Amino acid sequence: MKRNIVILSLGIIAIAAILAFNWPGRNHAKSNVTAGNGQTAVAAKPLEGSPAPAFTLRSIDDTTDYQVGGKRDKVLIVNFWASWCGPCDVEAPDLAKLYDKYKDKVDLYAVNETKYDTVRGAKDFVKEKDIQFPVLMDKSGDVGDDYKVYSYPISFIIDRTGVVRYRLEGPQKLADWEKMLDEVIAEA
Known part of the structure; x- marks a missing residue:
């Protein structure tokens, strides 16, 4: 009897550990990088300073394709x-x-993770918030996967050369946004 309880307890602990590691909101976008002091650090991908993954997505009204990747005329928030x-x-x-x-x-592109949302929910949100900037639909979830998005919101500030300057997890203060944007815009 005690042996069965021990085996059952170990099984529950193992299942809990697996679920905790693979939980959908958990940030799996980690890779080992070497920090300046030679120690291994963990960083989310795409890394700040790396090229932004390229993509093309349709607008929420299904009329326009928007592209990201490479040089652009303006700084971009995704x-x-x-x-x-x-x-x-x-x-x-x-x-x-x-x-x-x-x-x-x-430019500001709001990418709806439609694979984990609904088109109706996205359209209602855009209408309720009176969003005027482009809203793109990631119906397959591939773009979110490329950007290692596992929680929301996550934003990227991408400079004119197509390089990720900031990866921002969670909402940011307006003053912080302005400081980061002013810095990236000034680097013409």
């Missing part, structure tokens, strides 16, 4: 979100303010 995401809801007004302030110098 924001991954879902309509059911509470922090995305909180972040939306600040993104609208950023777009209004910087639209001559910065």
Whole structure:
């Protein structure tokens, strides 16, 4: 009897460990990199300073293709979100303010992770928030996979040469957004 309890307990612990490691919200986007002191550090991909993964996605109204990858005329924010995401809801007004302030110098693409959301939910969110910047639909989830997006919102600031300058997990303060954007814009 005691042996069965021990075996059952070990089985439960093993299952819990597997679930904890593979939980959908857990950030699996880790790879080992060598820190400046020679020790191994863990960093999310795509790494800041690396080229942004290229992609083409359709707009939410299915009329326009938007492309990312390589050189561009403006700095770019790529924001991954879902309509059911509470922090995305909180972040939306600040993104609208950023777009209004910087639209001559910065493109902003809001990428809906439609594989984990619904088209209807995304459209309702966009209408409710009166979003004026381009909203793209990642129906297959491939772009989110390429950017190692496992929680929402996650944003990337990409410079004019197509290099990721910032990977931002979670909503950011408006003043922090402005500071980062001003820095990247100034590096013409």
